[in-house]
Amino acid sequence: MPADAPRLLLLGCGAFGRVHLAALAALGLAPRVLGFDPDPAAATAARAAFPWLRLAAGLEAGLAACDAVILATPVPTHAALAATVLRAGRDLFLEKPAVERAEEARALLRLAAERGRIVQVGLYFRSHPKARALRALIAEGAFGRLHWLAGRFSGLKRARGDSGALLNDAVHFADLLPWLAGAPVARVFAQLADPLGRGREDLAVLQLRFADGALGLIEAGCVLPGRWPDAVVPGAETRKEIAVAGSAALAEVDFAAETFRLRRGRHRPAAGGAFVPEHAPAETVAAPAAGPVQVVAAELAAFLDCLAARRAPEADLRAGALLPALVLDAARRSAQEGRAVAVEEA
Structure with a gap:
């Protein structure tokens, strides 16, 4: 641990807060960490799982004793x-989704600029080695011109009490x-459903058009068949998948499942105006596996x-906050109005 490592306050000691504690311990930062949660049960559970954790007496005391906050x-x-x-006057690591609406992101942007503070949003998949390897391949031109990007973040799991499928799941791929594409989403057509009848969208399908013309799709929800045990939520089954297609x-x-399958090749003209695929056999891209603790540590x-x-x-x-929020705001408008809508400019 560097001698000048900042003093950190973990604000929120629930399930994902405890992933942060494990990651902080892996980074050798446990002595620099305070915890606080307004729910005494969550704080007690965190202290039981991580006996080294010191708890602040309150939010004000925690802020006074830290240099930066993990929210x-x-x-x-x-x-x-x-x-x-x-x-x-504290710097901030803000877990996803950073905010519920774009107007909140804009307000935080202004405030951070006024106070000269650094804010990073915890966008998990950006730090996953396989996503970073895919982005590098796209950036170097291995895919040619992209025409399709799709993400599925869905499965069979509990419906969170504080959010629906847009904020809990779709935000990752928004x-x-x-x-990955290096282009913003320009238009969204969304359909939202409330199959549990609880007043939240627990099923969401977003069709996307990117500014460069590529098409996209996001499926999110907690009421669909899963495929694999969830690494964060005990007892849940999940699908966390993306597909990308380009001209090459x-x-x-x-x-x-920690798999990355790539096929290189193109469709070639054939007789009668047809185009046929001429793709090499599938190859496995070498990119390390990484569980939640390793990704959050990164x-x-x-x-x-x-x-x-x-x-x-x-x-x-x-x-990390404003641009995804603009996509989700557009999805809500689209579902309400039954039409494709343009994503507002940042």
Whole structure:
């Protein structure tokens, strides 16, 4: 652990907060960490799982004793708590989804700029080795011109009490697909359903058109067949998959199974106006496996590097909070109006 490592406050000690604690311990930062959760049961459970964890007496005391905050509380609390952290002059790692609506992201952007604070959004899949390997292949031109990006983040699991499929699941790929494509989403046509009758969308299908003309699709929900045991939610079955297709290659990445399958090749003209595929056999792309603790540790290490250099993170508030929120806002409007709608400019 560097002698000048910042003092960190973990705000929110629930299930994913405990993943953060494991990641912080793996980084050798346990002595620099305080925890606080307004729910005493969550704080007690975290302390039982991580006996080294020191708990702050309250939020104000925790903020006074730290240099930066990791915010992993329920989604509806993010905007207000993030603003409190920034007003206290602390840098912030803000778990996804950063906010519920784009207007909240804009307010936090203004506040962070006013206070000169660094904010990184915890966008899990950006730090997964397979997503990073796929992005590198796209950037070097291995896929040619992209025409399709799709993500499935769905399965059979509990419906969170604080959010539906858009904020809990679809947000991952509302960020990841444009990040991979290197182009923003321009238009969205969405259909949302409430199969549990609880007043939230627990099933969401988003059709996307990117600014460069590529098409996309996001499926999200907690009421669909899963395929693999979920690495974070005990007893849940999940699918966490993306597919990318371009003029020179096709790929499928299954994050739950840790597979990355690539086929290089093109459709070639044939007799009678047909085009036939001439693709090489599937190859397995070498990219390390990574569980939740390793991925979160990579996110936090990047955050600490940004703090040390006082530079903006790749997944800052504009890229990691505002842009995904604009896509999800457009999805809500589309579902309500029954038509494709343009994504607002950032």
